[in-house]
Amino acid sequence: MPGMPTILIIDDDREIVQGLRSVLETRGYRVVTAHDGAAGLSVAGQEQPDLVIVDMMMPKKSGFLVLEGLKSRDAVKPKVVMITANEGSRHKAYAEILGVDDYLRKPFPMDKLLTSVQQLCPLDAEKSA
Numbered sequence: 863m864p865g866m867p868t869i870l871i872i873d874d875d876r877e878i879v880q881g882l883r884s885v886l887e888t889r890g891y892r893v894v895t896a897h898d899g900a901a902g903l904s905v906a907g908q909e910q911p912d913l914v915i916v917d918m919m920m921p922k923k924s925g926f927l928v929l930e931g932l933k934s935r936d937a938v939k940p941k942v943v944m945i946t947a948n949e950g951s952r953h954k955a956y957a958e959i960l961g962v963d964d965y966l967r968k969p970f971p972m973d974k975l976l977t978s979v980q981q982l983c984p985l986d987a988e989k990s991a
Contacts, residue, residue, distance in 0.1 A: 866892040867983045870911035872902030872928060873945070874920045882915065885972055890985050899923025903931045911940050913983040915975075918946035918953060926960060933961040941982040945970070 869891045873879050876897065883893045894909050896902035900922040906914060914932060918925035925944050933939055944957050947968040954965050964978045 866890060867912040867985060868892045868894060868909055869979065869983065870894050870896065870902065870906055870909060870914045870940070871916075872896045872899060872905075872914065872920070872925075873917040874898055875917070878917075878945075881972075882975070885976070886979065889976070889979075891979075891983070899925065899928045902928050906932060906940065907935075907937075910937060913941045913943065913979060915943045915945060915979075918944055918948055918957075926956065929957060929960045929962055943975070943978055943982065945975075 869886055871879050871882050871893060874897050879895050879897070883895060886893050894905055894911065896905045898921045902916065903923065916925045916928050929942055929944065932942055941963040943964040943966065944962045945966050945968055946953065949967065957965050963982050966975060966978065
C-alpha cells in the first residue's frame with residue numbers, strides 16, 4: 863500500500879485543528895499541524911504535504927502569505943484549501959489569484975470540507991486517474 867496522503871492543517875484555533883485532525887485521520891489521512899503561518903511554512907518544507915488546509919487570519923503570517931509561499935516553492939506544490947470566517951469576496955478573489963484550490967467560509971459543514979479534500983487529495987490513486 864502506498865504511503866498515506868499527508869494533510870497539513872494551519873490554524874491558530876486549536877479546537878478547529880483538533881476537530882479537523884480527528885475527522886481526517888479516521889478517513890485514512892496522515893495529518894500534521896501548525897498553529898501560525900510561519901510555523902506552517904516550516905512544517906510544509908519538512909513534510910512536503912499533499913494538501914494544506916490554511917486559515918486566512920493567523921498570527922505571524924496570514925493565510926495569504928502562507929499560500930503565496932507554498933505556491934512559489936520549487937518543490938512539488940501542494941493543493942491548498944483556505945478556510946476563513948471573513949465574508950469579503952475580495953479575499954476570495956485574491957486567494958484565487960494566488961492559486962488557492964478551494965475556499966470555504968466558516969462555519970462550513972464538515973462534509974463540504976471532506977468532499978473538497980477527497981477531490982483534491984484522493985486516498986485511492988486509482989480513482990483519480
